[in-house]
Amino acid sequence: MVWQSLDVPFREGRWMSMEQLAIFGGTPVREDRIFYGRQCIEQDDIEAVVETLKGDLITCGPKVEALETQLCQVTGAKYAVVVANGTAALHLAALAAGFGEGDEVIVSSITFAASANCVLYCGAKPMFADIRPDTYNIDPESVRRLITPRTRGIVAVDFTGQAVEHDALREICREHGLVMIEDAAHAIGTKYKGQPIGSIADMTCFSFHPVKTVTGGEGGAITTNDEALYRRLLRVRTHGITRSMDEMAHPTDAKWYNEQVELGYNYRMTDFQAALLLSQLHKLPKFAARRKEIVERYDRAFSQMPELVVQKEIPESDTTRHLYILRLNPDRLKCDRRQFFDAMYAENTCPQVHYLPVYWHSYYEKLGYERGLCPNAEKLYEEIMSIPLYYGLSDEDVEDVIRAVKKVVAYYRA
Secondary structure (H helix, E strand, O other), X not given: OOOOEEEEEEEOOEEXXXXXXXXXXXXXXXXXXXXXXXXXXXXXHHHHHHHHHOOOOOEOOHHHHHHHHHHHHHHOOOEEEEEOEHHHHHHXXXXXXXXXXXXXXXXXXXXXXXXXXXXXXXXOEEEEEOEOOOOOOEOHHHXXXXXXXXXXXXXXXXXXXXXXXXXXHHHHHHXXXXXXXXXXXXXXXXXXXXXXXXXXXXXXXXXXXXXXXXXXXXXXXEEEOOHXXXXXXXXXXXXXXXXXXXXXXXXXXXXXXXXXXXXXXXXXXXHHHHHHHHHHHOOHHHHHHHHHHHHHHHHHHHOOOOOXXXXXXXXXXXXXXXXXXXXXXXXXXXXXXXXXHHHHHHOOEOOEOOOOEHHHOHHHHHOOOOOOOOHHHHHHHHHEEEEOOOOOOOHHHXXXXXXXXXXXXXXXXX
């Protein structure tokens, strides 16, 4: 590839030469685009789906039960309930926790909207906790400051895949009788002090969207060690209907009989989705290992660059990273996040931003939430983007991303 150079102003006693950015007419670091996330579907995944589609049951069948068993093995949880998507998982967990009108639930501020929406679905009020400025995860001290007599629970998000500070958060929950829901949409495969995520909080919610480490096309799950929560989750997943005689008001052993005992939803997963996810879960170790390799390469490349900030990882978290967050140091760059983002996109190493503080969404503004609630979260949002991280990235792809970052940094270096 022929690199175009650009003479730039006199700096530190010499003229400097650098590559012209693609956004200004230079040659991009690669010809084809790569994005921040992508699924890896292999032939055995396809065969697993086809086999299920040829079977007698393509929903409410054996693959769903097999998937729930496998998730228990992966997470160490006693029970698993698979559902249509990660948002459905959060909704059902909030229902099972008993959140309702007049309740307050403390939620991470840097997350996808569903982490807070699930609280609203139940009629309760989300209270947004700030993050730690170095790990980007929910700050237990911010949680403590938000507790009132109306507080019923916490929705703690394992942002990027890194585990939250379970010891501190669980202690707060014990002190105040709160339910802890862990939003582990990013964190399948992560461990906290050697214990798999999914077996620590009262309930843990997973997402299997295509950009996650493993996928079912869509899909979600809730894991728990509490049998009462498990039984309620099963009911509300399927319309609030039960076939268990001990849950019925009018029990009978008639084989055809089922009874709606509460208001629930149709949040079932199909068997062919379950078949795909089962196949994917067997590959979790290799998917996780490759993601860790890429994170290490990025960290080595960026940790010595004062223009960038590398996310801190707590020693308790053995992280399978869903996202790699590139954070800009605005004091060392002559550009804002938008300019850096657009320059990276033009180099065909396409980033994304995760996330807008939830309460900055216009819907939440209409509910009365104002800016300034979580200063660390708001500052983080203005400085970050997610760069490509997924199993299928080749070593050359990773080097292209690193080269693009360094190219843009060199151009905008203050």
